[in-house]
Amino acid sequence: MQTFVESMITITAVSILLRLLSKEKLDKKSSSIDKFSVRGGSFLAGIGIFGAVFFLAMMVLAYFVKETSIAVYIIFGIFVGISLFLLIVTFPGADEIHVDHDDITRQRAWIFKKHWTFAQIDYAKIDHNGMHIYIKGKKRQAFLVDNYYNGYSNFKKRLIHDHIEIRQKIMSPKDLEQEKKKWDKITWIIVIVGVAVCALVYFLSN
Known part of the structure; x- marks a missing residue:
């Protein structure tokens, strides 16, 4: 019974996190397309903190009810790590794009930086992850503008302003419904696999 309750708690929490991530985020509005930054904001930070x-509360609760299965602490620890990662990427300099007129600076882990200019951009391709930016003369994408990050709409407006091609598949209502069903299935698969792994490790450790 205890294992069942733990599994239900895990299912509920993971489902909430995945549902939040699958929803359209609220992009912070800014009128400037000449000087701005693209980075994770309060939306991702809120999910990470939650x-x-x-x-962590579940781990503490498991400790006080004298849970001896290491599987419980491993699973909860993994989700704590994922949540903290979502929070950390919202810190200034952790993962962001700086636009200063024509200059584009991609910064990661506070010290790694790459530079491009809008004049170098060949085209952008939009999918469910965001905008994939391709540079002239290169087949591989240069960088991704995440659609969960604040400043995404600014970057898109800047591309439109500079007459840079944006390739986007136009989806019919039927396509949108199929896409929604696909992500619903993926959500449940992830939840079921997570619970199955938790149960497997639990039984192997006993």
């Missing part, structure tokens, strides 16, 4: 606090 996830970290929730799963």
